Amino acid sequence: MVKKNRMNRVAAVMAAAALVSVAVPAATAHAAVAPRVDLKVLVVDDGGSSVEAITAELRDTGVPYTRVALGSGSRPVIDAAFLSDTVDGRPRAKYQGVVLPNENPFGAGSAEMAALAAYETAYGIRQVDAYTWAHPGVGLEYTDNGGYSGQLDGTPATVTAAGKAGPFGYLGGQVAFEDNSALVPESYGFMGKPRPGYTSYLDAPVDGGRASLVGEYTHDGRSELVVTFGYNQHQTQFRLLARGIVEWLTQGVHLGRSRNYFAVHVDDVFAPDARWNKELNCTPGDYACAGGEGKESTIRMTAADAQYAAQWQTSKDFKLDMLFNGGAGEEWKAENGGVDALTAQLVADRAKYRWMNHTYTHPFLGCVQDVTTVPWSCKKNTLGTTQYMSRAEISAQIRDNNNWAASKGITLDRTELVTGEHSGLRTNPQQPQDNPNLAGALADNGVKWAGSDNSREPAQRAVGAALTVPRHPMNVYYNTGTNAEMADEYNWIYASREDGGSGICEDNPATSTCLPAALDVDTGYLDHIVPQEARTALRHVLANDPRPHYVHQSNLAEDRTLYPVLNQVLDTYRSLYAPTAPLVNQSMKDTGVELGRRTAWDKALAAGQVTAYRVGTTVTVKAPSGVVAPVTAPNGTKKQHLLGTSDFGAAYAGTRSAWTAPETLQSAVTLKLPS
Known part of the structure; x- marks a missing residue:
């Protein structure tokens, strides 16, 4: 079967090459006039994950493309008229690059492949073979001649000198193939040795030598970027290469723009957070924690924690966003003899952070909650109308916190606001609409950017004259101060009943996966949760996603659970990327502007x-x-x-x-x- 496939593919390449040689002279008619090349990419989609990944990169960075579904009976025929025409007397190439599932997805002797080959030759258009095998038709030796085929999990791939000088110069050199589980194969592919005309951009060791995984094959006046491993849009190996694939395909000129963003919001600064109770498996002080009365405990940073945060920022060249509740800090001070070393330390170091209003005392700004029901519900008046916090009360929470910051010499952008628990915004199922008083209160205080929860509302939307900025929640719990508490609560959520968990994962298999076994509470956080959370955050970073991540001040206290996650994200990123591609650590306002521009751009593209x-x-x-x-x-x-x-x-x-x-x-x- 392998030999037959080889013969078919070689025959297809030879047939296409023969037809191209007939079509090339037509290009000479255009030689006297420089052609117009439209900045759009043609994607021929076979439904596979590799083409889907490249399509996602184009879409998410704002590169326009036309998708042709290969298996659709109503798809257009790819011929000369589909690919080019004449505009105002000038020959026009309708596509600046072509993405194919492989080097010839149309079959041996295909007129469509011949038309594409002729088009690419005539206009200097490049082609990406999203996933193919190693063979002479793509400029590589067969894998049995010093190559390899099989599982690639954990493969230590390296960008070659040609790759660094070419499309992948933004990388530090190493490309990490994911190996997240020894139980699950995660990637498969081929590595072949280059033949004449092939330049390897990414290779890996094979039996004492090296063989290629990605490279450029130049032949018959055409250039193909050959990728010989499978992937999906979320895998690290693709995310690292995605930018370079697009730059190579478009020859460095295209619509769209991409950055690697990372910002971290620390909520509840100056306020204490309630603590998880291992015996009750809930958080005393929470209305849904039966038996928690009198067992309340809180977590709050100390002055030493604040000093460590400032030192950590300097050592990592990374700035945290401090989302503060000034009134909560004043309450703490009053309850503790008028002394608050934490506030004094953070205020002394105020210039080292970015600051953001998180309301004065962190109340719930939505409907008036009835906590006698589980889950809570919105209280209604005698007419059956939902009761909401008033515009004046919401406005006072915003204004008083701004004034408190000013009294401490803290500089902040008053157009930014994140309410406690994102309250005031709709909260399904209890409060399916925004507090109708929220938009007015935002306007009263000049708020233009309101933080929202990306897990609930991933799209930006309007709240009166303001726009939301979705934030990614990090799975580092607000109600835990130690590694052991984190692992214990994690077990309760993700372990089966048999293993001592709540069984939520068993009851909701579509949205939650049970742990194969409960984590060791002493080692589970660092060994399991930290790597998992770092991978998730890094996936966002590498996907041109500007949305900030958020955690809580409790994660900077006691065991300082946040830092291992951030260290792994930052250290991994900086080991993989060259200094020319630094992390973009921007404000929430700048992210809001970015998301708004993307929405307008996508609408303009969709409308032609x-x-x-x-x-x-x-x-x-x-x-x-x-x-x-x-x-x-x-x-x-x-x-x-x-x-x-x-x-x-x-x-x-x-x-x-x-x-x-x-x-x-x-x-x-x-x-x-x-x-």
Whole structure:
């Protein structure tokens, strides 16, 4: 069977090459006029995870694409007319790059593959083979000639010198293939030795030598990026390579913009958090904790914890966002003899952090809660109307916290706010709509950006004149101060009843997976939970996701449970990326702006309101009025003004990019690429 497949694929490549040789002379008719190349990618989709992953990278970074479902009976035929035409007397290539499931998904002798090959040759268009096997048809030796095929979990792949000088220069050198479980195979692929015309960009050791996993195959006037391992859009090995795949495909000029973002919000600063009770398996002080009366205990940072936080920030070159409740701190001080060393230390170090309003005393700002029911419900008046916290009360919580910060010399952006528990925003199922008084209170205090819970509402939306900024919850619990408490509560949620857990995971298999065995409470946090949480956070970081993560001040106290997670995220990231691609640690406001721009851009693309193309070294981008366009271009690119030019964009990961709009009196963005 393997030999037959080899023969079929080789025959298909030879047939396509023969047809290309007939079609190439047609390109010479266009030689006198530089063609227009539209900034859009053609994706031929076979439904596999590898094409899906590349499509997700295009979508999530704002690169426009046309998807052709290979198995659809109503799909268009890919022929010369589908791929190119003439606009205003100039030949036009409709796609700047082509993504295929493999080197020839149409079959031996296919006219569609021949049309694609001729098109790529005529216009210098590149092709990505999303996942194929090692064989001479893609410039590689068969795996039985010094190569390998099989499971790749944990493979120590390395970016080659050519890869660093080319599309993967933003990487530090190592590409980590995931190996999260010894019980589950996670990746499979082929490694082959290069033949003439093939340049390896990523390789790995095989029997004392090295063989390629990703490389460029140049032949018959065409270039293919050959990937010989399978992947999905979430796996680390793909996430590391995704940027370079797009840059190679588009030759470094495309719509869309990508960064690696990481910000961490520390909620409840100055306030104590309630503590988990191991015996009761709940949190005393919580209305749903039966038998917890009189057993309440709290977790709160100390001055030493604050000193450690400042030192940690410096050592890791990373700034935390402190979301504070000034009134809660004043209450603590009053209850503890008028002394609060924590507040004094944090205020002394105030310039070392970013600060954000989290309301004065952290009340629930939504409906008036009836906690006599489980779960709680919204109280109603005699007419059956839901009772809500008033606009005046909400406004006072925002205003008083701002004033408290000013009295302490703490600088903050008053347009940003995260309410306690994201309250005031809709909370399903009990409160399916926002507190109708919330939008007015936000407006009263000039709030434009309101933090929301990404696990409930991942999309940005309007709350009156303000916009939400979804935040990723980190699975480091607010009600635990020690590693053992974390593991104990984790066991209660994720262990089966037989193993001493609540059985929630058994009752809800669609949304929760039971642990194979309960964690050791002494070692489970560091050995199991930390690596898992770090992987999850890093996955967000590598996916061009600007949404901040949030934890609580309790996670900086006692055992300081947060730091092992953050250390692993930061250390892993910096070991994998070159200094040209630093983490972007930005404010919530900047994230809100970014998400708003993306929404407007995606709508413009979906409505077909964007025109963008390249002619020689000139790039033209037209978008609807008020919509800024994300554009990526090589170093040395200039933006054209009415008079003169300026450097375009900001440097990141070896290219320059920006959200950009036409200058005054211009109808389009015009960029001049380096020669």
